[in-house]
Amino acid sequence: MVVFAFFAVQSETFRSPRGIANWLDPASTLGIMAVAVALLMIGGHFDLSAGVLVGTTALTVGVVATQLRQNLWVAIGVALLLALAIGFVNGWLVTRTGLPSFIITLATFLMLQGLNLGLTKLFTGTVTVGGIDDVPGYAAAEWVFASRVGVLGAEVRVAVLWWLLFTALATWVLLRTRFGNWVFATGGDDVAARNVGVPARRTTIALFMTTAGAAWFVGTTLAVRLTSVQANTGIGQELIYIVAAVIGGCLLTGGFGSAIGASLGALIFGMTQLGIPYLRWDADWFYFFLGAMLLLAVLTNRLVRRYAEAARR
Amino acid sequence: MTRPPTTPLLELRDVGKDYGSVTALDGISTTVRAGEVTCVLGDNGAGKSTLIKVLSGVHRPDRGRLLLDGEPVTFGSPREALDAGIATVFQDLAMIPLMAVWRNFFLGAEPTKGWGPFRRFDAGRAKDVTRRELAAMGIDIRDPDQPVGTLSGGERQSVAIARAVHFGARVLILDEPTSALGVKQAGVVLRYVAQARDRGVGVVLITHNPHHAHPVGDRFLVLNRGRSLGEFAKADIGRDELIRLMAGGAELDALAHELERPGG
Ligand SMILES: Nc1ncnc2c1ncn2[C@@H]1O[C@H](COP(=O)(O)OP(=O)(O)OP(=O)(O)O)[C@@H](O)[C@H]1O
Numbered sequence: 001m002v003v004f005a006f007f008a009v010q011s012e013t014f015r016s017p018r019g020i021a022n023w024l025d026p027a028s029t030l031g032i033m034a035v036a037v038a039l040l041m042i043g044g045h046f047d048l049s050a051g052v053l054v055g056t057t058a059l060t061v062g063v064v065a066t067q068l069r070q071n072l073w074v075a076i077g078v079a080l081l082l083a084l085a086i087g088f089v090n091g092w093l094v095t096r097t098g099l100p101s102f103i104i105t106l107a108t109f110l111m112l113q114g115l116n117l118g119l120t121k122l123f124t125g126t127v128t129v130g131g132i133d134d135v136p137g138y139a140a141a142e143w144v145f146a147s148r149v150g151v152l153g154a155e156v157r158v159a160v161l162w163w164l165l166f167t168a169l170a171t172w173v174l175l176r177t178r179f180g181n182w183v184f185a186t187g188g189d190d191v192a193a194r195n196v197g198v199p200a201r202r203t204t205i206a207l208f209m210t211t212a213g214a215a216w217f218v219g220t221t222l223a224v225r226l227t228s229v230q231a232n233t234g235i236g237q238e239l240i241y242i243v244a245a246v247i248g249g250c251l252l253t254g255g256f257g258s259a260i261g262a263s264l265g266a267l268i269f270g271m272t273q274l275g276i277p278y279l280r281w282d283a284d285w286f287y288f289f290l291g292a293m294l295l296l297a298v299l300t301n302r303l304v305r306r307y308a309e310a311a312r313r
Numbered sequence: 314m315t316r317p318p319t320t321p322l323l324e325l326r327d328v329g330k331d332y333g334s335v336t337a338l339d340g341i342s343t344t345v346r347a348g349e350v351t352c353v354l355g356d357n358g359a360g361k362s363t364l365i366k367v368l369s370g371v372h373r374p375d376r377g378r379l380l381l382d383g384e385p386v387t388f389g390s391p392r393e394a395l396d397a398g399i400a401t402v403f404q405d406l407a408m409i410p411l412m413a414v415w416r417n418f419f420l421g422a423e424p425t426k427g428w429g430p431f432r433r434f435d436a437g438r439a440k441d442v443t444r445r446e447l448a449a450m451g452i453d454i455r456d457p458d459q460p461v462g463t464l465s466g467g468e469r470q471s472v473a474i475a476r477a478v479h480f481g482a483r484v485l486i487l488d489e490p491t492s493a494l495g496v497k498q499a500g501v502v503l504r505y506v507a508q509a510r511d512r513g514v515g516v517v518l519i520t521h522n523p524h525h526a527h528p529v530g531d532r533f534l535v536l537n538r539g540r541s542l543g544e545f546a547k548a549d550i551g552r553d554e555l556i557r558l559m560a561g562g563a564e565l566d567a568l569a570h571e572l573e574r575p576g577g
């Protein structure tokens with residue numbers, strides 16, 4: 001709210017419906033990822049491979065469709081299977097070895113980064129996959145992943161609607177289902193959770209697969225929207241997802257947070273990213289602002305934890 | 314009074330458990346029978362918690378066998394033990410501090426309503442049952458939505474006990490359940506233990522308090538450094554002898570002597 005008011009007061013364009021549609025756009029793809037990453041963080045883990053996996057899935061869609069000459073929907077299906085498999089491997093390794101997910105997914109991150117570049121070069125001879133719009137099935141895929149819808153006199157990308165849907169779904173799952181209860185418990189104390197019968201391992205693996213599934217969705221959206229994909233897509237984004245989730249109230253130690261909070265974090269991010277150029281400030285200020293928000297958020301979160309835990313111990 | 318010789322609910326035969334090079338349990342045999350209270354006694358570090366972790370599926374024994382209704386079983390996880398009707402109050406209570414009381418109460422056994430993809434956690438019922446079960450224990454939780462971490466130690470222990478009593482259909486295992494409780498609540502817990510026993514539940518009770526153990530216990534298993542010092546039926550052991558055994562016998566006499574006022 002404060003962020004919105006700040007930019008809205010100073011820039012006419014920022015508060016116009018078109019302006020809003022503009023900054024909702026980066027917020028939406030980031031928001032879809034931030035919601036999934038927030039679930040994972042509530043469950044007590046990080047996924048550093050989430051950003052590069054967006055690139056991996058986008059590239060897979062491109063390569064399977066244009067180089068292996070498949071229908072675009074087949075390519076999208078292959079990318080989904082690949083993403084879920086990678087998510088499963090991440091989760092399985094973390095639960096099997098008991099190593100910090102930070103390290104395991106850092107390894108996945110590096111490996112995928114290498115594979116993205118290496119395989120793209122191998123298939124196309126360059127570092128981009130293009131021509132995705134020439135493939136059969138493109139029209140339907142464009143409708144699902146990259147169309148525009150009129151809302152209140154402005155055109156927003158359909159990803160914004162997906163984002164709202166995923167946020168609502170994640171909130172419902174967290175607060176109103178057994179699985180949601182298990183997510184909080186696994187992140188809060190996985191030994192205690194297991195001792196009262198929570199399938200903590202399966203919960204963790206499912207969370208890693210959810211993050212991977214979100215990466216697939218965003219990767220596909222990018223591939224269909226841009227029709228060509230760079231081999232370095234998504235790299236560096238993984239930290240932004242975590243920042244959005246933390247700004248939204250997720251504890252780094254797990255066991256606390258919300259999907260709506262993560263979405264708000266993504267929203268703040270989108271506003272700032274586009275708001276700063278509107279004010280004709282230098283883009284460098286963006287990162288300063290982001291850092292300040294993050295610091296503020298972790299300090300607030302610390303108070304939450306104090307209230308609930310340190311009072312009696 | 315004689316009981317018909319029934320198959321024990323749970324039986325340990327020559328069970329041993331190691332933590333790396335530390336032998337926490339060795340050659341322990343005991344039985345848990347329906348309608349009986351087995352008390353496990355011993356010093357700190359004697360292996361009592363390890364024993365109940367074997368019974369409740371947290372640890373698998375390294376040696377020996379575990380029998381359920383006379384059949385050998387291995388519990389792969391606490392979930393499997395719970396599904397067999399074995400509920401446990403762990404010494405560390407196994408509760409999630411940041412989660413609401415009612416969420417903790419039903420953790421792992423959440424009631425649901427609806428079907429298919431719309432199957433959801435029946436929060437209304439969970440809150441009702443939680444409030445009712447806690448009130449029955451004499452614990453008045455102001456707000457079941459409050460995080461467990463904000464409860465007092467005794468309140469937290471009461472929630473864990475109420476939860477185990479609610480879910481422990483056949484065997485109820487309590488690891489030092491009264492250590493943080495006031496006299497009144499401790500009395501309630503002992504009454505619960507007696508009620509569960511009378512319902513035909515097999516109870517395993519760990520306590521350092523012989524005044525709690527002796528009245529409710531039917532059998533007493535005394536552990537020392539992971540080994541059994543023997544298992545005694547109530548008829549064979551008086552309270553004073555029990556106190557002596559628990560405190561390491563002769564050591565207590567020496568201590569009593571030492572603590573007496575000089576020239577008193
Ligand atoms: N997870 C573990 N890893 C390694 N050693 C352990 C572990 N748990 C217990 N031990 C060791 O096993 C022995 C028995 O521990 P246990 O917790 O069963 O004792 P206890 O009888 O319950 O003691 P207390 O009365 O203090 O609760 C101790 O020497 C302890 O140090």
Ligand SMILES: [Mg+2]
Binds near residue numbers: 361363
């Ligand atoms: Mg113990």
